[in-house]
Amino acid sequence: MTVSLRSALGFAAIAAAAFYALVVVPQGGDLTTMINGSIYASYAILALSLALIWGYGGVLSFGQAAFFGLAGYVYAVAGLNLGDTALAALIAVASAAAFAALLGYFMFWGRVSDVYLGVITLTVSLILYRFINQTAGEEWTIGAAPLGGFNGIPSTPIMTALGKPDETLMPEQIYALSVGALVVCYLICRLVIATRFGRAVVAIRENPVRAELLGYDTRFYKLGIFTLGGAIAGVGGVAFANSVFVSPTMFNLQTNGQVIIWVIVGGLGTLAGPVIGCFAMLSLSTWLGSLDGGGWTDPNLVMGVVLTFCVVALRKGLLPTALGLGERLFAVARERMGAPKLGEPRAAEDRP
Amino acid sequence: MTAAAPLLEARDLVMRFGDVTAVGGVSMTVGEGELRCLIGPNGAGKSTFFKMLSGQLRPTSGAVALRGRSIVGLPASRIARLGVGVKTQTPSVFDGLTVMESVRIATDALLPPQLARRRADEALERMRIPHLAGATVGLLAHGQRQLVELAMVVAQAPDLILLDEPAAGMTGVEVDRLGDLIVELARSSSVIVVEHDMAFIRRIARTVTVFNRGQVLAEGPAAEVMADARVRDVYLGKDAA
Amino acid sequence: MDYAIIVLLQVVVTIANLALISAGLAVIFGMMRIINMAHGEFLMLGGYAALVSHQAGLNLWLSIFVVAPLVVGLVGAVIERLVIRRLYGRMIDTMLATWGVSLALVGLITVIFGNTVAGVSPPLGSLEIGAYAIGRYELLVAGVSALLFAAGWWVLARTPVGLIARAAMQNRDMAAALGVDPARVYAATFVTGAAISGLAGALIAPIAGVAPTIGAAYIAKTFITVISGGAAILAGTLSAAGLLGAVNAAFSFLTGPVLGEVALLACAVLLLRLLPQGVTGRFFRRSL
Ligand SMILES: Nc1ncnc2c1ncn2[C@@H]1O[C@H](COP(=O)(O)OP(=O)(O)O)[C@@H](O)[C@H]1O
Ligand SMILES: [Mg+2]
Numbered sequence: 001m002t003v004s005l006r007s008a009l010g011f012a013a014i015a016a017a018a019f020y021a022l023v024v025v026p027q028g029g030d031l032t033t034m035i036n037g038s039i040y041a042s043y044a045i046l047a048l049s050l051a052l053i054w055g056y057g058g059v060l061s062f063g064q065a066a067f068f069g070l071a072g073y074v075y076a077v078a079g080l081n082l083g084d085t086a087l088a089a090l091i092a093v094a095s096a097a098a099f100a101a102l103l104g105y106f107m108f109w110g111r112v113s114d115v116y117l118g119v120i121t122l123t124v125s126l127i128l129y130r131f132i133n134q135t136a137g138e139e140w141t142i143g144a145a146p147l148g149g150f151n152g153i154p155s156t157p158i159m160t161a162l163g164k165p166d167e168t169l170m171p172e173q174i175y176a177l178s179v180g181a182l183v184v185c186y187l188i189c190r191l192v193i194a195t196r197f198g199r200a201v202v203a204i205r206e207n208p209v210r211a212e213l214l215g216y217d218t219r220f221y222k223l224g225i226f227t228l229g230g231a232i233a234g235v236g237g238v239a240f241a242n243s244v245f246v247s248p249t250m251f252n253l254q255t256n257g258q259v260i261i262w263v264i265v266g267g268l269g270t271l272a273g274p275v276i277g278c279f280a281m282l283s284l285s286t287w288l289g290s291l292d293g294g295g296w297t298d299p300n301l302v303m304g305v306v307l308t309f310c311v312v313a314l315r316k317g318l319l320p321t322a323l324g325l326g327e328r329l330f331a332v333a334r335e336r337m338g339a340p341k342l343g344e345p346r347a348a349e350d351r352p
Numbered sequence: 353m354t355a356a357a358p359l360l361e362a363r364d365l366v367m368r369f370g371d372v373t374a375v376g377g378v379s380m381t382v383g384e385g386e387l388r389c390l391i392g393p394n395g396a397g398k399s400t401f402f403k404m405l406s407g408q409l410r411p412t413s414g415a416v417a418l419r420g421r422s423i424v425g426l427p428a429s430r431i432a433r434l435g436v437g438v439k440t441q442t443p444s445v446f447d448g449l450t451v452m453e454s455v456r457i458a459t460d461a462l463l464p465p466q467l468a469r470r471r472a473d474e475a476l477e478r479m480r481i482p483h484l485a486g487a488t489v490g491l492l493a494h495g496q497r498q499l500v501e502l503a504m505v506v507a508q509a510p511d512l513i514l515l516d517e518p519a520a521g522m523t524g525v526e527v528d529r530l531g532d533l534i535v536e537l538a539r540s541s542s543v544i545v546v547e548h549d550m551a552f553i554r555r556i557a558r559t560v561t562v563f564n565r566g567q568v569l570a571e572g573p574a575a576e577v578m579a580d581a582r583v584r585d586v587y588l589g590k591d592a593a
Numbered sequence: 594m595d596y597a598i599i600v601l602l603q604v605v606v607t608i609a610n611l612a613l614i615s616a617g618l619a620v621i622f623g624m625m626r627i628i629n630m631a632h633g634e635f636l637m638l639g640g641y642a643a644l645v646s647h648q649a650g651l652n653l654w655l656s657i658f659v660v661a662p663l664v665v666g667l668v669g670a671v672i673e674r675l676v677i678r679r680l681y682g683r684m685i686d687t688m689l690a691t692w693g694v695s696l697a698l699v700g701l702i703t704v705i706f707g708n709t710v711a712g713v714s715p716p717l718g719s720l721e722i723g724a725y726a727i728g729r730y731e732l733l734v735a736g737v738s739a740l741l742f743a744a745g746w747w748v749l750a751r752t753p754v755g756l757i758a759r760a761a762m763q764n765r766d767m768a769a770a771l772g773v774d775p776a777r778v779y780a781a782t783f784v785t786g787a788a789i790s791g792l793a794g795a796l797i798a799p800i801a802g803v804a805p806t807i808g809a810a811y812i813a814k815t816f817i818t819v820i821s822g823g824a825a826i827l828a829g830t831l832s833a834a835g836l837l838g839a840v841n842a843a844f845s846f847l848t849g850p851v852l853g854e855v856a857l858l859a860c861a862v863l864l865l866r867l868l869p870q871g872v873t874g875r876f877f878r879r880s881l
Binding site: 060062103106107109110112114115116118119120122123124126127130131134252253254257260261264298299300301302303304305306307308309310311312 | 676688697699813862
């Protein structure tokens with residue numbers, strides 16, 4: 001009952017948000033809003049990928065941004081060399097998926113524990129960061145694409161209209177594309193969860209031993225969901241590359257930490273929650289950055305405190321806690337109103 | 353595949369944990385449709401023996417064959433697909449799923465959707481828990497969770513069913529019903545049951561194997577084994593009914 | 594010949610350095626089976642503590658060997674009190690919470706000291722071997738690292754405290770069986786790990802400099818070293834640091850420092866595929 005209510009709520013929220021984002025916002029036509037909107041949407045796709053593999057698959061990747069950044073860089077390099085941005089995007093997402101599959105093979109077939117898994121994924125992301133960060137020199141050029149070290153690749157190509165390689169998309173089109181990609185990824189996640197594969201993944205998260213004893217090779221299913229998560233993070237990375245340009249910050253420690261925060265704040269075990277959490281926290285960061293609080297509004301400081309607080313004090317995440325509180329208030333209100341008809345004695349009991 | 357090969361043949365199974373020898377060379381042959389009870393004091397190695405059969409543990413040495421085919425070293429999921437169903441000693445269920453979802457996970461592993469649906473319904477019927485289909489497993493009472501786990505095992509339709517202390521935590525009525533159920537299961541599968549309750553064992557078992565300190569102490573028809581002086585010694589001071 | 598000696602020394606220094614900056618993390622991992630995500634920030638705080646007290650006029654050696662471990666140990670005690678203790682038994686949550694602490698510490702230090710790099714030049718000058726040279730201070734740090742591990746071995750193997758620690762490493766309930774409150778063991782562990790990290794951070798500060806975000810530069814290496822080592826604190830960290838440090842140093846010589854770190858990681862991932870429980874999960878199982 002409450003589950004279906006919530007999932008209906010989630011759908012409604014997504015539909016409303018998509019409508020607002022795709023119809024209302026572009027009418028304002030403000031360029032900064034468009035660019036920020038594309039960035040937020042790219043990050044939201046990243047958050048979605050972690051929401052899927054952690055919340056449903058129980059696979060806690062501390063380094064989910066590795067796939068985000070990798071896809072971004074592959075897109076930029078392939079785009080600069082091939083000239084065909086659509087193909088480059090495809091290659092980028094495929095590489096992110098392939099990389100996730102390779103890493104997943106090592107982790108799941110090694111049957112490493114959750115603690116190890118988190119650390120290994122984060123380490124992979126940080127090594128990518130260190131590697132890219134130090135590729136400033138001339139020698140680090142792949143074909144027509146200089147890797148650019150800590151500066152990133154400012155010449156990251158922007159998507160072109162399909163079949164018209166000279167027609168670069170405008171910021172509002174990139175914006176629409178990013179938000180559209182977010183919605184599509186969300187729907188894909190919903191679909192996958194509803195399949196036999198998705199149900200098995202959830203069962204494995206609930207009890208891997210029992211799933212094995214029922215005939216599910218848990219390694220295979222974890223690898224599958226992890227690879228899908230890598231691909232989705234890759235879509236986010238491509239969207240990000242189009243919104244700004246690729247740079248090593250895409251897979252640094254802060255980005256990885258932020259994804260975790262978005263998912264925790266938004267609520268583990270939901271898909272819409274982390275997306276909302278992402279938008280909320282990014283807006284908060286932007287707002288904090290614009291304040292002059294004598295330094296005390298440092299985004300790291302605030303995010304760190306929020307994360308620690310959420311883990312220590314709220315086991316369910318901010319949004320589900322708020323939602324739960326709302327539901328309870330709603331139930332109480334309904335009981336109060338319905339009480340005279342159905343439950344006189346009950347209502348009497350309530351009063352001291 | 354030779355017709356002569358028994359359903360299960362375990363030979364000289366040994367399991368050591370560091371210095372502890374949990375199972376020290378056990379052989380057992382179980383035929384099609386056999387119902388066998390496995391008894392023995394706590395720590396005798398019964399659960400460890402089951403874990404080696406189901407692939408949760410890889411034996412230190414020894415051989416296990418299912419219809420003549422070696423299964424040592426296969427992952428538990430492969431062994432499950434080859435027709436071995438296990439109810440573990442501590443109930444192992446999907447707390448976050450509903451009863452029906454849990455049983456469907458069991459049937460979906462092997463069957464096409466329409467068939468899976470029917471098989472799941474049947475499993476709930478056999479456990480007499482269709483009314484719990486929509487209930488979340490984590491919120492059920494202990495005995496009911498045991499039934500849910502049994503329903504999952506039954507829904508797999510295994511050829512060999514291993515039940516590790518299935519009656520633990522059940523009420524008298526539930527235990528009686530469980531006895532009927534196990535006898536019924538043995539019509540279509542082979543069943544090995546670990547139990548402590550002697551009255552229960554007398555009711556259901558034809559063959560009994562007694563474990564002690566990782567070894568087979570005695571094996572034979574129920575009445576005969578229970579009359580054995582050594583077996584009584586092992587159980588002395590325990591609930592020897 | 595001279596070249597061979599200098600290469601050898603460089604390899605030893607790399608290994609000792611890796612072992613040193615991983616030690617505090619290893620203590621916490623060995624005893625509590627969690628990875629302290631704020632480890633990099635503990636190193637960073639150690640660096641700042643030494644640097645600030647030195648700039649305030651205190652002797653450099655006192656700043657490094659006394660002030661830094663004290664300050665970071667104290668910070669560890671506060672964090673243990675406010676955060677770790679409340680998450681007892683929830684390993685993943687503990688790691689997530691320490692990640693929050695890590696971010697907060699980066700923010701806090703940025704607020705106080707600004708986002709700039711600071712440092713002192715390494716004392717003691719350099720040791721010349723033929724046409725080549727290596728910093729004497731780096732050799733000293735390697736020596737301190739060796740001493741630290743020797744002392745760790747002595748404490749674990751020969752003292753009553755070590756007995757309790759070993760019991761807790763083997764089995765969570767064993768410490769309770771010895772009549773020691775496990776919560777106190779964990780608190781002491783966390784503070785000790787923090788203090789060791791503080792010392793390590795202070796020791797490497799003259800070589801690497803300090804900045805609020807410098808922790809991020811260390812954590813990948815240290816995490817992977819400790820995880821690859823497995824549960825035994827000393828043997829695990831030493832064997833993993835030996836293997837990974839040698840790979841790192843070798844590849845750094847051949848291809849430059851960047852690929853050195855990439856090689857370190859690739860080696861560690863391969864290692865974990867082969868030995869999922871770490872080196873000491875398979876070998877040296879009875880070691881400390
Ligand atoms: N994973 C393990 N590690 C170490 N010892 C174990 C392990 N599992 C079981 N044992 C030991 O093996 C022996 C047999 O245990 P078990 O098979 O559970 O006995 P039973 O089911 O007959 O009560 C016991 O002494 C137990 O302590
Ligand atoms: Mg048992």
